[in-house]
Amino acid sequence: MSVNKLGKMAVIGLSAAWIAGCSTTATETDSSSVSEAEANNVAAESSAASANGSTGNAGDESFGANGNGDLSSVIVDGNGNVVSADTAAAAETAAANAKDMLVGVAHVFYFDFDKSIVRPEAREALAKHAKYLVANPDARVVLEGHADERGTREYNMALGERRAKAVSRYLTIQGVAAAQIETVSFGEEKPLEFGHNKQAWQANRRVEVRYE
Amino acid sequence: MRKLKYFSLGLMMLLLSNLAKAQLVIEITSGADQLLPLAVVPFAYDGKGALPADVAQIIENDLKRSGLFEAIPRTNMLSLPSKKEDVHFRDWRLLKSDYVVIGDIRQIDSESFEINFELINVLSQKTVEKHTGLAVKSSGLRDAAHYISDKIYQLLTGVRGAFNTRILYVTAEGDRAAPTYRLQVADADGHRPQVIVESEEPILSPSWSRNGRFITYVMFRDRRPNIFVQELATGKRQKIAQYKGLNGAPAWSPDGRQLALVLSKDGNPEIYIFDIATQKLQRVTNHYSIDTEPSWEPDGKGIVFTSDRGGNPQIYRVDINSKAVERVTFEGDLNTRARMTPDGRYLVTVQKNDGNYHIALQDMKNGRVQILTETYLDESPSIAPNGSMVMYATTHNGKGILAVVSVDGLVKYRLPSAAGEVREPAWSPFFE
Numbered sequence: 016m017s018v019n020k021l022g023k024m025a026v027i028g029l030s031a032a033w034i035a036g037c038s039t040t041a042t043e044t045d046s047s048s049v050s051e052a053e054a055n056n057v058a059a060e061s062s063a064a065s066a067n068g069s070t071g072n073a074g075d076e077s078f079g080a081n082g083n084g085d086l087s088s089v090i091v092d093g094n095g096n097v098v099s100a101d102t103a104a105a106a107e108t109a110a111a112n113a114k115d116m117l118v119g120v121a122h123v124f125y126f127d128f129d130k131s132i133v134r135p136e137a138r139e140a141l142a143k144h145a146k147y148l149v150a151n152p153d154a155r156v157v158l159e160g161h162a163d164e165r166g167t168r169e170y171n172m173a174l175g176e177r178r179a180k181a182v183s184r185y186l187t188i189q190g191v192a193a194a195q196i197e198t199v200s201f202g203e204e205k206p207l208e209f210g211h212n213k214q215a216w217q218a219n220r221r222v223e224v225r226y227e
Numbered sequence: 228m229r230k231l232k233y234f235s236l237g238l239m240m241l242l243l244s245n246l247a248k249a250q251l252v253i254e255i256t257s258g259a260d261q262l263l264p265l266a267v268v269p270f271a272y273d274g275k276g277a278l279p280a281d282v283a284q285i286i287e288n289d290l291k292r293s294g295l296f297e298a299i300p301r302t303n304m305l306s307l308p309s310k311k312e313d314v315h316f317r318d319w320r321l322l323k324s325d326y327v328v329i330g331d332i333r334q335i336d337s338e339s340f341e342i343n344f345e346l347i348n349v350l351s352q353k354t355v356e357k358h359t360g361l362a363v364k365s366s367g368l369r370d371a372a373h374y375i376s377d378k379i380y381q382l383l384t385g386v387r388g389a390f391n392t393r394i395l396y397v398t399a400e401g402d403r404a405a406p407t408y409r410l411q412v413a414d415a416d417g418h419r420p421q422v423i424v425e426s427e428e429p430i431l432s433p434s435w436s437r438n439g440r441f442i443t444y445v446m447f448r449d450r451r452p453n454i455f456v457q458e459l460a461t462g463k464r465q466k467i468a469q470y471k472g473l474n475g476a477p478a479w480s481p482d483g484r485q486l487a488l489v490l491s492k493d494g495n496p497e498i499y500i501f502d503i504a505t506q507k508l509q510r511v512t513n514h515y516s517i518d519t520e521p522s523w524e525p526d527g528k529g530i531v532f533t534s535d536r537g538g539n540p541q542i543y544r545v546d547i548n549s550k551a552v553e554r555v556t557f558e559g560d561l562n563t564r565a566r567m568t569p570d571g572r573y574l575v576t577v578q579k580n581d582g583n584y585h586i587a588l589q590d591m592k593n594g595r596v597q598i599l600t601e602t603y604l605d606e607s608p609s610i611a612p613n614g615s616m617v618m619y620a621t622t623h624n625g626k627g628i629l630a631v632v633s634v635d636g637l638v639k640y641r642l643p644s645a646a647g648e649v650r651e652p653a654w655s656p657f658f659e
Contacts, residue, residue, distance in 0.1 A: 129539075159450070165584060167564040167577050167606045168431050168651070169476040169489065170533055170540060172452070173496045173517040176473055180495075199451055200473060204429035209403050211604070211625060 116147040124182060126220045128163070131177040133185050141182065144224055145189030152192065158182050159223045160200045161207075163216035168202055175200030182222045197227075251417030251629065251642040251649065253292060259637045262297035263383060265290070265326040266319060269301060270344070271309035274334025279365050282332060282342065285372035285416075286379070289390040292416065293380060293615075294638025299324045311345060311354065319349045326355070328379060338365055346379055356382055369418060389613040390415060393655040395423075395433040395442060396629060400647030410444055412459070415611075415654070417642050423457070433653045436479045442653075443467075443477040443486060454488060456503075467501060476520050480527055487511075487521035487530055498532055498545065511545055512552070518543075520564045524571060531555060531565040531574065542576055556589060558596045564607065567591075568614040573634060575599075575608045575617055586619050588634060599636040609654045610634075618642075618652040 121140040124133065133141065148154055160179030162171035179198035187193055208215035267287040272278055290296040305318040309331040319327050330344030342361040347354050356378060363371045370391060377388030392415045399406040408430045413420040424430060428447035435442055443456045452474045457464035468474040472491035479486055486501045490508075498512040498521045512518040516536035523530055527547075534543045542556040542565040556562040559578035566575045571591065578587035578598065586600045586608050602621040609618050616638070618631045623641065627648035630641045643649070 157450070165604060166540075166561075166579075167520065167533070169520045170517065170563045172431075172473055172475050173489070173491075173519045176491055176496065177517065198472065201429065201447075202431075204431065204447075211622060 116150070117143060120144065122224045124222045124224075125217060126178050126222070128216070128220065129166075129174070131174070131181045133181050138185070141185050142189060145186045145191050148186065148191040148195050149189070152195070155195055155197070155227045156186075157197045157199055157225045157227055159225055160198065161205060161219055161221050161223070162203045163219045164203045164206065164211070165216065166203075168204070172200050172202035175202045178220075178222050182224075251413065251420070251644050253288070253417060253640055253642055255292065255294070255640040257637065257639045258294040259633075259635075263295060263326070264297045264299060264322075264324050265328065265383075266299035266304060266322065266324040267328045268304065268307050268309070268330075270329075270342070271307075271331040272334075273331065274340070275337075278332065278340075278368065280368040280372065282368055282372045282375070283328070283330065285369060286328065286376045289373060289376035289388075289416065290379065292640060293388075294633060294640070295380075295384060311347060314347060316349055316352050324349055326383065328375075330375075335362075339363065340365065340368065342371055342375075344375055346382060369414065373414070373416075386615060387613045387657070389611040389615065389654075389657070392612060392657065393439075394609075394618065394629075395435065395444075395651075395653040395655070396649055397430050397433065397651040398644065398647050398649050399627075406647070408446075410446075412442075423459070423462075431651055432476050433651055434478055435653060435655050437481055437483045437656055439656050439658050441479075443479065445475050445477065454486075456486070467506075473519075478521050478523060480523050481525060482527055487523060489519045489521065498530060500547070511547065511550060513550075514552075522564075522566050524567055525569055526571065531567065533563045533565070542574065556596075557594075558589075559587065562587065566608055566610050566617075568610055568634065569612060570614055573614075575610060575634075577606050577608065586617060586632060588617075588636075597636060599632045599634070600630070600639075602630055605630075607651050609652050611654050612657045616654075618654055620650040620652060 120143045124137040124141070126132070126134070144156070148156060158179040160175030160177070162174045176198060179200060183196050183198050186196060206215070206219045207221070208218040267283045267290070269283045287298045291298050299322050303322060306313070306315060308314045309329050311329070314327060314329065325348070327347050327349055328344065329347070330342060333341045335341055340363050342363060343359045345354055346356045361371060373391035376390040380386070380388035380390070393412055394415055395410065395412050398409045398411060400409070401407045405427065408426050408428065409422045410424040410430050410433055411420050411422050424446065426446055428450070430444060430446045433442055433444040440460065441456060441458055443454065445452050445454055453466050454468035454474045454477050455464050456467050467486070468488060468490065470490050470492035473489055473496050475489040477486050477488045484503055486503065488499055488501055489496050490499050491497070495515055496517050496519050497510055498518050500509045500511055511530065512532070514534065514536050516534055518532055518534045520533040521530045522532070529544050529546050531542055531544050533540050537554065540561045540563050541554060542562045543552050544555050545552045555574065556576060559580050561579045562576040564577050567573070568575070574589040574591055576587050576589065577584055584605050585598045586605050587596055587598050589596045599617065600619070602623065604622040605619050607620040611618070614634065616631050616633050618629060620627060621630050623643065627650045628641055628643040629649050629652050630639065632639050
């Protein structure tokens with residue numbers, strides 16, 4: 016499959032995410048219980064939308080660029096919510112360069128139980144992220160650490176952070192400036208898979224690389 | 228298309244409002260070996276219309292839920308007395324009831340009532356306790372019932388009752404990949420749930436101030452955790468921590484002036500004390516390992532916390548003055564999230580043994596450890612203010628629910644929700 020085709024598919028995927036994002040927002044707005052954060056989200060989103068609108072074709076381009084980034088970024092940012100659209104707008108400037116450098120590069124990295132050691136098979140992909148960040152000093156990355164459901168929630172918050180920091184160290188060793196990286200933990204609060212079994216737990220012990 | 232969308236939106240909101248009302252239902256799974264039999268006779272009612280609450284039934288349910296009492300079913304009662312002179316002691320002896328609770332409710336006006344009740348020993352035929360002229364609003368009938376339950380429980384067990392208390396918990400409902408999180412407060416029996424905060428981002432670690440007026444919790448904002456303090460009555464809230472990295476596990480000091488919390492702003496997770504009046508931070512731990520889940524000792528002199536400084540997570544204690552740290556737990560593959568009983572006698576932890584996570588109780592006097600639960604993936608233990616029960620979160624039929632176990636491990640009940648996941652229970656203090 017050509018890169019071009021991949022890009023097109025990603026555009027479709029992201030557009031779907033965008034539409035899903037819109038309907039979610041509508042629900043929030045109507046439910047009169049919109050928190051400040053959500054209100055901010057809505058504001059950010061609509062400004063992103065108008066920016067896209069004003070430059071005509073640019074909207075498509077920004078999605079395409081982000082989409083070309085890779086398909087896993089749809090998983091990372093997606094979850095069918097607004098964030099993906101936000102990211103698309105925010106990444107607009109940096110994204111042009113990402114186009115080639117991060118095609119097909121994994122954005123999710125997995126860990127062993129109660130461990131925070133970057134696995135050998137993750138190194139190649141992380142090196143590519145590092146290369147991109149070094150080449151784009153204005154780019155900012157958030158490393159989001161996660162844990163599986165076992166154990167207590169606050170301990171898992173700490174464990175998720177430790178994993179994100181392990182990835183952060185790997186990137187800084189490759190020459191990425193510490194100021195470009197932020198580590199955040201979601202603990203066990205945002206699982207990717209919902210089963211109570213080994214397969215789900217493995218999928219959930221992860222660090223997601225998200226460009227802001 | 229557009230019409231359809233609005234329709235489904237309306238439907239969803241309808242569903243949502245129903246879900247929000249869905250409350251926790253109690254399922255008792257085991258009780259103490261020797262139950263004290265008693266009869267709570269339906270209270271006589273002198274007034275217009277039906278009462279908004281069956282006070283005697285609420286009292287009976289409270290006492291049954293404690294796992295220490297056996298209630299004589301109403302259908303077996305031979306008479307329904309509301310005055311002592313109408314109590315035929317022979318009948319109640321035949322029903323093997325050791326005690327009988329009688330009472331009556333009189334309507335004062337459309338909104339207010341007056342309750343009288345009496346607790347009588349069937350064998351001695353003596354009145355143990357008699358209360359007259361308990362004035363309540365119609366919205367306070369449940370509170371009055373819990374108050375009476377507390378009185379009866381204390382008179383018959385010698386321990387202060389904790390029925391007239393509340394619980395905080397977090398629900399996650401809707402699409403599992405993007406649920407709506409709600410921090411809720413309800414009566415200790417799960418009735419009268421109210422939503423305190425609603426968010427599309429995770430909420431965790433709610434806890435109470437010592438006087439029960441304020442709460443604190445962690446809520447994500449813009450994909451980062453923040454710590455909030457909120458006044459329950461007014462909803463007024465303050466963000467007290469929004470540092471880089473972790474902002475977690477807030478816990479009120481016994482004197483109500485400080486919060487212990489976890490921040491990783493200086494590199495890795497450490498325990499800090501935040502002074503509410505001065506808004507100043509004081510760091511209490513200093514170690515490159517994970518230090519988290521602080522909980523105050525009842526006298527406020529020390530904090531117990533989880534640390535993996537020994538290789539795997541165990542409970543440690545730090546002395547607030549000297550900052551000296553000592554290890555507290557030694558049994559099990561790991562111990563996390565400690566809570567101490569109000570008398571300081573027992574330490575409750577989440578202990579892992581052979582891959583199973585259960586609630587464990589450690590006697591601080593002799594170090595003996597007892598596993599209290601047999602449920603699956605147990606976490607978040609919270610102790611009732613009278614030290615009799617531990618509420619915790621567990622997984623039942625693949626769903627997150629709340630469950631309760633007595634500190635002797637004999638009494639067990641579940642509080643599943645009709646909808647969504649329930650987690651992170653926090654039992655309130657006594658309301659004075």
